[in-house]
Amino acid sequence: MQEEATGGAQFDAAQLMARKRVVYLVALAGGIAIFLLSWLIRGPDDPFLTYLYPAFAALLAVFWLGLWRYPEALARLEPWMLGLVAVIILGRLAWHFHAGGPVDDHLLVLAGGHYWAVGIVILAAFVMLEHRQGLWAGLAILVLATAIAVTGVAGEVMRDEVSTQSLVYLLRVHLFLGVLLVLASIATSMRDTVKDALVRSEVMARAARTDALTGLANRRAAEAFLQRQAAAVERYGRPVAVISMDIDHFKAVNDTHGHARGDAVIAGVAQRLQDSVREPDLVARWCGEEFLIVAPEISAAKARHLAERCREAIARASIAGVAVTGSFGITAFRPGDSLDAVLGRADNMMYQAKQHGRDCVFHEQENPT
Numbered sequence: 001m002q003e004e005a006t007g008g009a010q011f012d013a014a015q016l017m018a019r020k021r022v023v024y025l026v027a028l029a030g031g032i033a034i035f036l037l038s039w040l041i042r043g044p045d046d047p048f049l050t051y052l053y054p055a056f057a058a059l060l061a062v063f064w065l066g067l068w069r070y071p072e073a074l075a076r077l078e079p080w081m082l083g084l085v086a087v088i089i090l091g092r093l094a095w096h097f098h099a100g101g102p103v104d105d106h107l108l109v110l111a112g113g114h115y116w117a118v119g120i121v122i123l124a125a126f127v128m129l130e131h132r133q134g135l136w137a138g139l140a141i142l143v144l145a146t147a148i149a150v151t152g153v154a155g156e157v158m159r160d161e162v163s164t165q166s167l168v169y170l171l172r173v174h175l176f177l178g179v180l181l182v183l184a185s186i187a188t189s190m191r192d193t194v195k196d197a198l199v200r201s202e203v204m205a206r207a208a209r210t211d212a213l214t215g216l217a218n219r220r221a222a223e224a225f226l227q228r229q230a231a232a233v234e235r236y237g238r239p240v241a242v243i244s245m246d247i248d249h250f251k252a253v254n255d256t257h258g259h260a261r262g263d264a265v266i267a268g269v270a271q272r273l274q275d276s277v278r279e280p281d282l283v284a285r286w287c288g289e290e291f292l293i294v295a296p297e298i299s300a301a302k303a304r305h306l307a308e309r310c311r312e313a314i315a316r317a318s319i320a321g322v323a324v325t326g327s328f329g330i331t332a333f334r335p336g337d338s339l340d341a342v343l344g345r346a347d348n349m350m351y352q353a354k355q356h357g358r359d360c361v362f363h364e365q366e367n368p369t
Contacts, residue, residue, distance in 0.1 A: 021067055021074050024081070028064040031085075032057045048095045056088050078128045082137065085124070089117045090144055097152025103162050107169060115173050118145050119180050126188045134188060138181045146174050211285040213263055214270035222284035222292050226339050229296055233333040240333045241303035243293035244346035245273070245310065248325045248358040250289040261320055268319035269326065276310045292346075300363065303330050307361045315359060325359035 035057035042049040063081055066073060093114050096106045103110075122141055126134035149170055156162040209221035217225065229240045247253075247269055254262040266289060273283045273291060282294040293310070295303055307328040314326045329349025333342055345364065353362035 017074055018071070021071055024074070025064060025067055028060050028067070028081075032060045032064065035060070048092060048099075052091070056084075059084055082121070082124055082128050086121050086137075086141055089114065089121055090141070090148065093118065093145060094148045094152070097148055103153050103156055103170075104166050107166050110173075115145075115177070118142075119177055122177065122181055123184055126184045131185070131188045131192050135181075135185050138184065142174075142177050142181055145177065149174065211270075214267050214285050216270050216274065216291075217282055217284040219284065219286055222282065222286065222294065223339065225282050225284075225294055226342075229294060230333060230337065230339065230342075232296070233337070234335060237335070238297055239299055241293075241295040241298045241300065241306070242331050242333070242342050242346045243295065243303065243307050243310075244286070244329045244343070244350040245291045245293065245307075245326050246350055246354070247289040248327055248354070253322055253324070257322060261322065264320035265322050265324055269314055269324060272313040272319070273310050276313045277306065281306075292343075300330070300332060303332065304361060304363055311359065311361055327353035327358050328361040329353055330361065330363040 035053045039049055039053040039057070042053075063077060063084070066077060093110070096110055096114065097103065100106050118141065122138040125137035125141065128134070129137055153162055153167065153170070157167070209218060209224075210216070211218040226242075232238050233240055247265070250262065250265070253265055266285075269289075270283070270285060270291065273293065277283055277293060278295070278298075280296050282292075284292045284294075286292040293306070295306055298306065307330055311326055311328055314324055318324070327350055329346050329352065331342055331345040331349055349362045349364060353360050356362065
C-alpha cells in the first residue's frame with residue numbers, strides 16, 4: 001500500500017531477469033535439440049556436423065545448467081552465450097564457403113539454413129546487450145559474415161566457377177542483413193529513449209509523492225489515499241481508521257541535539273511506524289514531526305491495538321541516541337465525513353493525548369491508555 005501511495009509499482013528488474021532467464025532456458029533447450037537432430041540426420045560427408053555439433057550441443061547444455069542452477073549469473077552469461085552462438089553460426093557459414101564444395105551447390109542450404117541464423121544473431125545482439133554494445137556486436141557479425149562470403153567465392157569467381165545469379169543472390173542477402181542491422185539499431189534506440197523517459201517520469205512521480213527524509217508517503221499522497229478510502233466508506237460502508245501521531249517534545253530534541261539529530265529521530269520514528277503497521281496500511285509524514293496512519297478495514301478496537309503497537313515500538317529503545325515517545329489520536333471515517341472533519345477529529349484526539357501526559361493513545365469517547 002505504501003508503494004501505491006508513493007507513485008505506483010516500480011519497475012521490477014528482478015522479475016524481468018527472471019522472465020529473460022525462462023526465455024533463454026527455452027531457447028537453449030531448443031538449440032540443443034536442433035544440434036542433436038541435425039547430427040542424427042547428417043550426411044556421411046559432413047565432418048563439421050559429425051564432430052562439432054555434439055560439442056556445440058554440450059556447450060549449450062553447460063550454459064543451460066548454469067542458468068538453471070545460478071539464476072543470478074544471467075547478466076554475466078549473456079555475452080558468452082551470444083559469442084558462442086555467433087561462433088557456431090559463423091563457423092558453419094565458413095565451412096560451407098571454404099570446405100563444402102562449390103557455392104552454387106550450397107546456395108539453397110546457405111539461404112534456408114544459415115543466413116537467417118546470422119540475422120537472428122544480429123537481432124540477439126541488440127536484445128542481450130545494451131544498444132551501443134549490440135550495435136558493435138551486430139556490425140562485427142555482419143562484417144565477419146561478409147568477409148567469409150567474399151573470401152569463399154573469390155577463388156570461384158577468378159576461375160569462373162560461380163554463376164552470376166548466385167553472386168547477385170549473395171549480395172542481396174548481405175544487403176538485407178545490413179538493413180536488418182540498421183532497423184534493429186533504430187528500434188532499440190527508440191526503445192531505450194522511451195524507457196529512459198518512462199523511468200524519469202516514474203522517478204519524478206515518486207518524488208512528488210514521497211517525503212525525501214523518511215521515504216514515506218508525503219501529505220499529497222496521503223490526501224489522495226484518504227480520498228479513495230472516503231469513497232470506499234461511502235460506497236461500501238467499510239471501516240477505515242485514521243491515526244494522528246506527533247513526536248513528544250520534539251522541539252527540545254532539536255534545541256538540545258541539533259537539527260541533524262532531529263532529522264535522524266524523525267527518520268527513525270518513520271521506520272518504526274512502517275515496521276509496526278499492516279501491509280494494507282498507509283504511513284505518511286504529515287508535516288514536521290507529525291505522522292498519519294490510515295488503516296483500511298479495521299475496527300476501533302483493532303485501531304487501538306495498532307496505535308499501541310506503534311507507540312511501544314517508538315518508546316521501546318532510543319532513536320539516534322535520543323529517548324523518544326509519541327502521542328496518538330484515533331478516529332474513524334463516518335458516512336458523509338469530509339477529509340477536514342476526520343483529520344480534525346484525529347488531531348483533536350492526539351492533542352488530548354498530549355494533555356493527558358503524552359506517550360499514550362487516545363480515542364473518541366474513551367480514556368487514554
